[in-house]
Amino acid sequence: MIPVDLYLFLSLALFIIGVIGVLTRRNVIVILMSIELILNAVNINLIAFSRMWSSVDGQVFAIFIITDAAAEAVVGLGIILALFRNRETVLADEMDMLKW
């Protein structure tokens, strides 16, 4: 059986890559996608622990996280569309006015 550690390392790697994406990219859509990556990394952890304890509780939490990710993506993309209509940009550092 594959030790749980490996899953944790995989999850850590994806998490860090996601954080790098959030911190360095200018495009809001890529930033949102990086956040999805981070949430996904968390899911791997949860499922791995769920397997470790042979209990479905972790999977239930993962479902909640996917729900959350869906809500976040929908609202985030709605904001991006609204911003794009008004400012005609998707670059995060140009959206620094808090108004338009």
Added chain:
Amino acid sequence: MLLNSILFDFLAGLAVVSAILMVTRRNVVHSAVFLIGTLVATAGIFLQLQAEFLFVVQIILYVGGIMVLFVFVIMLVNLDVTLRFPQFNRQKFVAGALAIALGGQVFAAYWIGHGALHFKGSSSPMPAKNTEAVGQALFQHYMLPFEIASILLLVAMIGAVVMAKRRV
């Protein structure tokens, strides 16, 4: 289980490589494609962890739903133009270094406390009927969070409609 191990290495490698490519590609559509790659690889890992229902949920909801939405929005906003601008912001070196430092910190913590944390490999098998077990847990033990999640989705839905509408 050699086969299992090879499968894990393949899927994990696919996930990490796609994730790196996703963050580094200039073209946003390529980024989205590589994120889809990561998500599918993760779904494979879920399957390997005997979470069949989560595997299907990941594919249908995440890949088939959320990511389609992403791709849709990427195509709606005219991206050829923004491609000409630099894709990384000015703090990219500092931010990258900090993020890697964070990763190193977590890894170091794990390395130092290796003995203290005991991750046993799974011993007992998962419940045979995964879908039914998840359903039971969702609708009995986690009933309230489930309903709250549904309200969250409703709120998000209304929010998105309001956001995307041209004239409110």
Added chain:
Amino acid sequence: MGHLIPQSIMPYVLPTFYGIIIVLLLPLVSGYIVLVERKIMADMQVRLGPMRVGPHGLLQPIADALKLLIKEDIIPTSADQLLFWFAPVVTVTMAMIALSGLPFGPAFQVADLNVGLLFILAASSLGIYGIVLGGWASNSHYSLLGALRSAAQLVSYETAAGLGLISALLLAGSLSMKSIVQAQNDQGVWFAFFVPFGFFIYFVASIAETNRAPFDLPEAESELVAGYMTEYSGFRWALYFLAEYTNMIVVAGIATTLFLGGWLRPFAREHSYFPGTSIEFLDLLPALIFLAIAGYCFWRTPRQPVYVQKLVMAAVGALCVLLAGTMAGSLFAPEAVRLGIHGAFWFIAKVGAYIYCFLWVRFTFPRYRFDQLMRLGWRFLIPLALVNVVGVGVGIVISQTWGLSPFFSQMVMCVPTLGAAFWLAASDKEGQSGTEVRAADGE
């Protein structure tokens, strides 16, 4: 054979074998579905259809495939090379993966997962990417519009299709394709009769999901030239085509399994034996059908104009005789073999009937406009599907609480659903007049 293959690989041998059969046969089958489609279209349009290549155009699909193979492969210079190459492959692969979950009979199934139906839906939901990315990668406005339409349409109608399927799942109580068929065997009635609205909703939504007329907006040829396929040619185009027809088989297979009794024979629980034997009357039907086709082929053979065509026609006739022999011979074989062969026949026959309905609809109706399509999906099908799911659930509870027959309670619950359907249709009309006002505003 058992000692040649290591024990650990044994469980993978048969599925791999089936998988290879599917991959090899699928292009041929799709080609012949196209031929049948053209023939049916010709019949409905008072003409003959393909008649030149082989007798009655029987070799036309092979000629078409050859022509597509040797065509020049064009990639537009401004296209995104990688995704342009990748997109058709995704679509075909996902369609084939979805096919692997279908039970073509009690014996022929690549994989019987306990989340079987969800697996098929997951795989077919990934097929969108081939269309969307292909349309985007072509770097053409027609393709992009087709891709956007396709993304919106598939996501919307997946919801309706899923809700339609749930009504049958509630009755079956399982996601495994085999258990669903088994449940219909136990009930003795196909679920299409239990939940007619679920079947109707899935039928409409599945036409939309496979991009067939009247919902073929992503490739609407009179508006978007060919939609997402505009820039594709040669074999890449053929891959898209293959995927479209594979998807048709997949949705037809899902509908067959969930609503039409899968591989079960009509009247599967009625047994009327020949006196003194264990052979049933109805089990002779497949053999008789093949014999009839063979008879037609032999009757037409002397009338073919060319010697080669006579040969081909006779060969087809002989093939049908062979199939009829197999069908009849399997009656004397062990139970498992008989069920396997006859199950596959009935499954394929039902899939064919379902696809025929697709074609019929296609040649009869004009195409929807995009806003009308969305309105139909969101304002009619999805609310109706929700009402239907609730109705079916209540019906199940009623039959369990008061011990009524499940069929009767479902029929009772159909009444409110029917009312909802009429109400929704009426309110849809109001919406239509609303667009007229809007169109007038736009003037």
Added chain:
Amino acid sequence: MEEPRKNPGSNVSTTVLGADEIILNMGPQHPSTHGVLRVKLKLDGERVVGSECYIGYLHRGVEKIAEHRSYQQFAPYVDRMDYVAAVSNGLGYCEAVEKLLGVEAPPRARVVRTILTELQRIASHLVWLATHALDIGALTPIFYCFREREEILKIYEKYCGARLTTHAFRIGGLQYETYDGFENEVKRFCQDFGSRIDEYETLLTENRIWTGRTKGVGILTREDAIALGVTGPMLRASGVQWDLRKAMPYAAYDQYQFDIPVRNAGDTYDRYLVRMEEMRQSRRICLQAVDNIPSGPIMARIGKVLKPPPGEVYHSIEAPKGELGYYIVSDGTTQPYRVRVRPPSFINLQALDRMVRGALVADVVAIIGTTDIVLGEVDR
């Protein structure tokens, strides 16, 4: 690597295109622009916010050619303008020259002309219905329509040897006497055709998708239609009762009973209904005319060489697509000094922009279809 900083106060970046707008070039090679029409559409999503027509891809200089041909020599050229209604074009030209010469075709010729022209109207409307339905996605009507059109073309072929560019009429009357059984064939066609129209209507008229696609689409108000000079079925669908066959009768139309269908909404559906009814009326005219074709000569007494007196004439007829007018100036020689054609398609196409604004891409093809243009006539 320094990014171009923009003025934070500016609302619109000059380098970024309009947020939702794209330019879509429809044609000149597109399945449903009926030839080589090119429409440049400005789209907001799928909604049309502006359109521009580019024509001339099929320009052959027909009017200029006329200045170097004798009057008779030019007659075949007019068939190449509206090639799905060649007979009507020929009728208009022949009558215009006859008017210039001051002669009149004999009664028998005029009745035969009327029959052939009305058959041509049916054929032209059948082509319109077939392509229009195909544009909207109905795959089947095209084959039914072409089945009937084939019957008409067979009559033409028997009469004058050509099916499409017929050159059926001559200045002063007819070249050919009707063939044996002409009356019977026309009558049989007309009798069958009544039920055939009903067949098309069963496929389309009450169909929910068809009404959804055509009702309220491409509305052209009465005022707009008059202001833009739109004629033919499009004008009549906008509520104007104007038909040259009634208003200024030519050929033998004053002898027959027929109605002018008029509808008021001015949308695609009404234009569809008007054209369907026009086919029925054409059938009615044919049935009346074919029963009593007067006997007598088929050619007026004109010389072999035509030298009309100096002067000018404008003569117009009700072609299937609208008012088809010929303005001919003669300088007394054997060749016209100037021929100007008023093609209905060209004028009707002006209304396209008015109709497509605010519509969806799918409506654009429906509207192009309902305008019933033939590019040969638009570009000449």
